[in-house]
Amino acid sequence: MVRKYALNDLIKNADGTAALLATLANRHRLLTLCQLMEEDMCVGELAQVVGINQSNMSWHLNTLNAASIVNSRREARNIYYSISSPDVELILSTLSRCYLGQKRPSD
Secondary structure, three states: OOOHHHHHHHHHHHHHHHHHHHHHOOHHHHHHHHHHHHOOEEHHHHHHHHOOOHHHHHHHHHHHHHOOOEEEEEEOOEEEEEEOOHHHHHHHHHHHHHHHOOOOOOO
């Protein structure tokens, strides 16, 4: 049951939350973020692991970047990506526990 005091917060944040979940609700972006939970990676590495070409991976990374979900940094000729949102890390950890059977560190 949702408490009344939280309902106003839910109403204020519903559109932003729906937009975040819509951005995450893509197979390639979800796989990309799961990889980025493990380590920072560049476009070529991510494309190979996820199984798509670099052009498509760049498009997905741009989508994640526009939503402030990932950061990028340049090292020589490579651009490395990392997750910038602690909220997204929490969501991915929760999904991992629910669907991959991984336990919480405190379990």
